[in-house]
Amino acid sequence: MAGIYLHIPFCKQACHYCNFHFSTSLKYKSEMVAAMVKELALQRNYLNGAPVETIYFGGGTPSLLEIEDIELLLNEIYAHHRVVKDAEVTLEANPDDLSVTKLKALASTPINRLSIGVQSFAEADLKFMNRAHNAQMAERCIEQAQEQGFTNLTIDLIYGAPTTTHKIWEDNIKKTIDFQVPHISCYGLTVEPNTALHHFVKKGRYRLCRKKKRPNNLNS
Numbered sequence: 075m076a077g078i079y080l081h082i083p084f085c086k087q088a089c090h091y092c093n094f095h096f097s098t099s100l101k102y103k104s105e106m107v108a109a110m111v112k113e114l115a116l117q118r119n120y121l122n123g124a125p126v127e128t129i130y131f132g133g134g135t136p137s138l139l140e141i142e143d144i145e146l147l148l149n150e151i152y153a154h155h156r157v158v159k160d161a162e163v164t165l166e167a168n169p170d171d172l173s174v175t176k177l178k179a180l181a182s183t184p185i186n187r188l189s190i191g192v193q194s195f196a197e198a199d200l201k202f203m204n205r206a207h208n209a210q211m212a213e214r215c216i217e218q219a220q221e222q223g224f225t226n227l228t229i230d231l232i233y234g235a236p237t238t239t240h241k242i243w244e245d246n247i248k249k250t251i252d253f254q255v256p257h258i259s260c261y262g263l264t265v266e267p268n269t270a271l272h273h274f275v276k277k278g279r280y281r282l283c284r285k286k287k288r289p290n291n292l293n294s
């Protein structure tokens with residue numbers, strides 16, 4: 075099985091925990107897309123004719139791309155590779171980008187799966203993480219995506235933030251199940267070097283969790 079991954083290294087704003095490769099300046103977005111189109115052409119023989127079963131737009135925030143950019147990249151892939159009929163074509167998307175207009179446009183492309191960076195349905199968590207969307211957008215985008223025919227969804231959730239109470243986490247899971255989303259990815263919040271969160275921890279604004287010592291009789 076062959077798959078093609080396209081990294082879109084742009085974001086609207088920097089989430090406090092994130093150390094992925096991205097820029098919050100969109101200045102070079104068009105140049106980047108043009109370079110990727112060129113690279114796809116240059117690497118046209120890389121897969122030796124193997125059928126492509128998955129295409130994945132990851133980031134960064136691929137939902138920041140214009141529909142024309144997405145079409146340009148997909149056209150280039152379809153021109154140079156044998157993409158199977160039922161290929162899974164995924165776009166990572168943030169809730170604040172998924173307007174009805176955008177979803178309708180996305181539904182007209184080969185994209186048939188959305189990976190939505192919800193992270194939490196709770197306002198306190200989203201503020202702590204410095205996400206660009208609010209709790210209302212987190213719910214609305216799932217409803218709207220499903221209304222536009224995107225049933226193959228995966229939702230990212232983050233646990234372990236100081237704002238995430240047990241109740242908030244239970245509600246997050248419950249809401250996701252109620253939406254009948256077929257796949258959930260849950261990530262434990264980690265403090266990555268050189269992130270805003272790392273800086274806050276160093277300054278004492280947040281304390282790290284410490285491992286509890288196991289009672290002696292449980293040590294093997």
Ligand code: SF4
Pocket residue numbers: 084085086087088089092093094096133134135168191
């Ligand atoms: S978590 Fe996603 S949206 Fe936030 S800065 Fe990282 S890549 Fe961008």
